[in-house]
Amino acid sequence: xxxxxxxxxxxxxxxxxxxxxxxxxxxxxxxxxxxxxxxxxxxxxxxxxxxxxxxxxxxxxxxxxxxxxxxxxxxxxxxxxxxxxxxxxxxxxxxxxxxxxxxxxxxxxxxxxxxxxxxxxxxxxxxxxxxxxxxxxxxxxxxxxxxxxxxxxxxxxxxxxxxxxxxxxxxxxxxxxxxxxxxxxxxxxxxxxxxxxxxxxxxxxxxxxxxxxxxxxxxxxxxxxxxxxxxxxxxxxxxxxxxxxxxxxxxxxxxxxxxxxxxxxxxxxxxxxxxxxxxxxxxxxxxxxxxxxxxxxxxxxxxxxxxxxxxxxxxxxxxxxxxxxxxxxxxxxxxxxxxxxxxxxxxxxxxxxxxxxxxxxxxxxxxxxxxxxxxxxxxxxxxxxxxxxxxxxxxxxxxxxxxxxxxxxxxxxxxxxxxxxxxxxxxxxxxxxxxx
Numbered sequence: 001x002x003x004x005x006x007x008x009x010x011x012x013x014x015x016x017x018x019x020x021x022x023x024x025x026x027x028x029x030x031x032x033x034x035x036x037x038x039x040x041x042x043x044x045x046x047x048x049x050x051x052x053x054x055x056x057x058x059x060x061x062x063x064x065x066x067x068x069x070x071x072x073x074x075x076x077x078x079x080x081x082x083x084x085x086x087x088x089x090x091x092x093x094x095x096x097x098x099x100x101x102x103x104x105x106x107x108x109x110x111x112x113x114x115x116x117x118x119x120x121x122x123x124x125x126x127x128x129x130x131x132x133x134x135x136x137x138x139x140x141x142x143x144x145x146x147x148x149x150x151x152x153x154x155x156x157x158x159x160x161x162x163x164x165x166x167x168x169x170x171x172x173x174x175x176x177x178x179x180x181x182x183x184x185x186x187x188x189x190x191x192x193x194x195x196x197x198x199x200x201x202x203x204x205x206x207x208x209x210x211x212x213x214x215x216x217x218x219x220x221x222x223x224x225x226x227x228x229x230x231x232x233x234x235x236x237x238x239x240x241x242x243x244x245x246x247x248x249x250x251x252x253x254x255x256x257x258x259x260x261x262x263x264x265x266x267x268x269x270x271x272x273x274x275x276x277x278x279x280x281x282x283x284x285x286x287x288x289x290x291x292x293x294x295x296x297x298x299x300x301x302x303x304x305x306x307x308x309x310x311x312x313x314x315x316x317x318x319x320x321x322x323x324x325x326x327x328x329x330x331x332x333x334x335x336x337x338x339x340x341x342x343x344x345x346x347x348x349x350x351x352x353x354x355x356x357x358x359x360x361x362x363x364x365x366x367x368x369x370x371x372x373x374x375x376x377x378x379x380x381x382x383x384x385x386x387x388x389x390x391x392x393x394x395x396x397x398x399x400x401x402x403x404x405x406x407x408x409x410x411x412x413x414x415x416x417x418x419x420x421x422x423x424x425x426x427x428x429x430x431x432x433x434x435x436x
Contacts, residue, residue: 038137042121044071045133046094060140062110079106079114093123096131104141116142118250141250143242170239172252221259234263276351278328279335287350290360291410298403305362306369309399309417310338310376312355313429318394326387330394331355333385341376358417366402366434373398373432381430397424398432 040056051068058064061077068074078086082105089101100122106114121136171180226233239254274286282290294305312318312334319327338349338359347361361369377396384391399420401413420435427433 039140040138042119042136042138043133044135046071046131060109061107061115077108079108082106090121093121093134094131096123096125096129099123099125115140139248139250143250167258168256170254170256221263231260233258233260235259279332279351281335281339281357282348282350284350284352287352287358287360290348290350291414294360294362295403295407295410295413303363304365304402305360306364306366306400306402307413307417308359308361308369308373309352309414309421310334310357310359310396311398311421311425313395313397313425315355315394318392322387322392326392329385329387330392334380334394334396337376337380341372341379345372358414364402366400366436369400369402370432370434373400377430377432395430397421397429399424400432400434401436 038056039060041054043052044050049069049071051071051074053066053074055066057066063077075083075086085103086105089103092098093101100120102118102120104116104118107117109115117138118141119136119138121134123131124133124135125131172178173180220237222235222237223232224235236257236259237254239252241249242251242253243249274282276283291307298304312330315327315330318330322329334357335349335351338357341347342349342359342361345361347359350358350360352358361372364372377398380394380396384393386392399417399422401416401420403410403413407413416435420433423435424431424433
């Protein structure tokens with residue numbers, strides 16, 4: 001008789017929350033933990049030829065007998081095709097060749113139909129290595145086994161359809177904690193992708209397993225660095241949690257599809273929708289969203305945001321003297337200046353239209369905003385743009401405003417900034433005015 005090493009014996013006892021220094025055969029200590037994680041409990045005493053089941057055995061299978069005088073009597077209800085595997089696993093436990101085992105079998109119900117069970121057993125031996133007790137629990141896992149057995153043809157064709165719509169299929173066994181990937185012959189899956197995929201889904205897998213209730217479906221995107229193309233590829237991940245009738249997750253199944261082209265196209269369309277074609281600054285559509293966010297944040301935190309309204313001075317004269325090509329050079333140069341100044345301070349720049357620009361600077365005051373705008377004007381006044389054999393000089397004016405408590409929405413701050421720039425344009429030009 002092989003005797004368990006002390007570390008293995010202690011590990012077996014630890015699994016059912018028993019103190020290895022005390023008498024290990026106290027059922028009251030294990031009832032709770034087995035009840036909460038199973039459909040029914042199994043308690044086998046090989047030396048006494050006794051097998052006992054909890055009431056869940058009768059509820060699930062319909063058999064009234066919960067105690068068997070011959071501990072092997074319950075074997076007779078195991079499907080013949082599963083008998084060899086079960087007998088082999090069980091004998092190793094009884095002979096103390098292993099201290100725990102987990103397997104799936106089909107078991108006969110009282111109505112003469114079979115049900116799939118996942119059985120987990122742990123053996124407990126005395127100091128001489130004699131197995132005194134085998135305890136464990138069983139769970140109904142027919143949810144997906146019955147589907148596979150009864151609808152093989154349908155599942156086969158469904159699988160073909162799924163494979164045609166994705167790059168890879170995958171499964172994750174809750175009990176074995178193992179991922180399985182089905183390769184696409186045209187797109188073999190890489191070890192790196194498997195590694196990154198399994199890592200990225202860690203939290204999601206836990207969420208699926210912890211959710212009790214209906215089958216849990218999730219869809220998300222993940223980024224994976226492609227060493228061959230030296231770029232990040234986007235993958236769409238869809239998965240579903242298969243559960244037993246109690247809502248416990250049994251298996252996760254899903255698809256993995258490279259959607260990098262789709263994401264690139266989506267980003268391109270977003271860029272076109274939110275960016276000005278000439279300057280690559282944000283456009284008025286993007287401005288509305290940014291201002292709404294800044295206004296909502298101000299109402300909640302009272303952290304103010306300044307709006308800058310820039311208008312290039314005498315721009316018509318620039319177009320008349322240098323043509324529209326020269327005018328475009330000035331607009332693009334001024335756009336680069338605004339972008340550099342504002343992005344350095346977590347701000348945003350927008351082309352309002354023509355030679356007019358709006359900019360947002362968060363978390364600032366009237367004094368700081370005015371100084372900031374003056375620095376931009378001073379820089380513009382100090383530069384000249386090369387044009388053929390000459391230089392182009394240009395200037396700008398700026399009107400500023402910040403949010404007020406009485407503002408109903410962000411349109412009021414735009415109106416005040418517009419009034420400020422109007423004041424500058426028709427007074428001194430090339431200067432800054434703050435509209436309170």
